[in-house]
Amino acid sequence: MNRVFSVIIFISLVLLLIFSPENFINSLINGAEKGVNLSFSLICIYAVWMSILELIKQTKLNEKLKKLLHPLIKKLFKIKDNTEAENEIAINISSNLLGMGNAATPSGIKAMQLLDDKSGKMNRPMSILMMLNACALQIIPTTIIGLRVYAGSSNASDILLPSIIATFTTSSLAVFIALIIEKQKRKQKK
Amino acid sequence: MNISVYIIPIFILCLLIYSFYKKVNIYYAFVEGAKQSLQLIFDIFPFLIAMFLMIEVFKNSGLSLYLSEGLSPIFSFLGIPKELIELTLIRPFTGSGSLALVSEIYTTYGIDTYIGRCASVIMGSSETVFYVSAVYFSKTSVKKLGYALPLSLFMNLFGAVISCLLCKIM
Numbered sequence: 001m002n003r004v005f006s007v008i009i010f011i012s013l014v015l016l017l018i019f020s021p022e023n024f025i026n027s028l029i030n031g032a033e034k035g036v037n038l039s040f041s042l043i044c045i046y047a048v049w050m051s052i053l054e055l056i057k058q059t060k061l062n063e064k065l066k067k068l069l070h071p072l073i074k075k076l077f078k079i080k081d082n083t084e085a086e087n088e089i090a091i092n093i094s095s096n097l098l099g100m101g102n103a104a105t106p107s108g109i110k111a112m113q114l115l116d117d118k119s120g121k122m123n124r125p126m127s128i129l130m131m132l133n134a135c136a137l138q139i140i141p142t143t144i145i146g147l148r149v150y151a152g153s154s155n156a157s158d159i160l161l162p163s164i165i166a167t168f169t170t171s172s173l174a175v176f177i178a179l180i181i182e183k184q185k186r187k188q189k190k
Numbered sequence: 191m192n193i194s195v196y197i198i199p200i201f202i203l204c205l206l207i208y209s210f211y212k213k214v215n216i217y218y219a220f221v222e223g224a225k226q227s228l229q230l231i232f233d234i235f236p237f238l239i240a241m242f243l244m245i246e247v248f249k250n251s252g253l254s255l256y257l258s259e260g261l262s263p264i265f266s267f268l269g270i271p272k273e274l275i276e277l278t279l280i281r282p283f284t285g286s287g288s289l290a291l292v293s294e295i296y297t298t299y300g301i302d303t304y305i306g307r308c309a310s311v312i313m314g315s316s317e318t319v320f321y322v323s324a325v326y327f328s329k330t331s332v333k334k335l336g337y338a339l340p341l342s343l344f345m346n347l348f349g350a351v352i353s354c355l356l357c358k359i360m
Contacts, residue, residue, distance in 0.1 A: 004283055009244050015251035023250055031246030035239035038293050043231050050230070051223025055205050058214040108326050116330040127338050133326065134319050134342030135349065140198065141314030147293060148310060153301040157194045162356035163314035170315060170349040174341060181337055
């Protein structure tokens with residue numbers, strides 16, 4: 001990220017200096033101001049959603065979802081004798097589904113650690129888990145809906161259905177492609 | 191009236207009723223939620239500011255315009271409008287950066303317009319792939335992600351294509 005950031009900001013600032021030097025400092029300060037404004041709206045959005053998530057946690061609904069996902073995970077990941085890893089995967093996926101990003105990341109790291117076979121290479125379950133996390137599998141895109149409400153949308157949750165369809169399509173397709181590649185790999189080994 | 195207006199309110203109400211039934215301290219949950227939101231903002235605030243700085247100079251310098259114009263033939267072929275090229279490109283790198291871009295898109299092009307809705311759906315169906323791949327594998331022996339990284343990036347682009355398509359018909 002550092003490289004991307006440095007390159008973009010350097011080229012932009014040089015261009016600004018050449019074409020409109022009077023906007024040089026202005027742009028920087030305006031940018032920071034916009035950042036502060038968004039942070040304030042995010043505090044409100046997160047305050048509401050974090051409360052909802054806290055209720056989900058306290059009522060143990062996330063545990064129920066986790067249990068519901070277990071058979072599916074067993075079938076999809078096909079992990080042998082590693083219930084601990086299976087458990088972490090279940091926490092990761094159910095947190096992602098509920099939009100609890102904070103809980104998803106640590107369980108994802110732990111799951112990868114447990115799945116690691118110390119060969120320095122990705123294995124099948126690792127790839128599948130990576131695909132699911134790369135496609136943002138979730139039921140309610142909480143932050144975006146909150147941001148839309150804040151910006152004054154007339155129907156903020158109008159994007160709910162397209163979002164769900166999009167994320168489920170890409171996630172299942174990604175896993176499907178990964179499974180095909182893994183199958184090919186195994187064939188080559190034989 | 192669209193049904194989608196009711197989905198989240200009904201979900202929240204059901205959750206409240208269920209919380210009553212489970213005898214959860216609801217007041218405490220809301221207090222805790224507010225506390226966590228502040229902590230979360232504390233964590234992402236510096237990144238948000240840095241990202242907004244970058245995006246502002248990127249836009250004002252005209253660099254973003256050159257880039258969008260240059261890449262628009264490829265993206266229009268994929269069905270992604272040129273207003274969303276930057277978002278599609280920056281999304282795999284940074285969550286705060288893309289959040290910053292989306293809020294810019296809302297103020298420039300409107301929220302309930304085609305562009306605004308597409309941006310929302312793209313955000314809801316993509317992930318900061320580079321961040322995920324760096325963090326998730328940080329404690330493993332894995333050095334090279336093999337096909338997983340290119341496939342993830344491709345699926346994110348594909349997600350953007352689908353998002354734009356879905357917003358046209360829905």
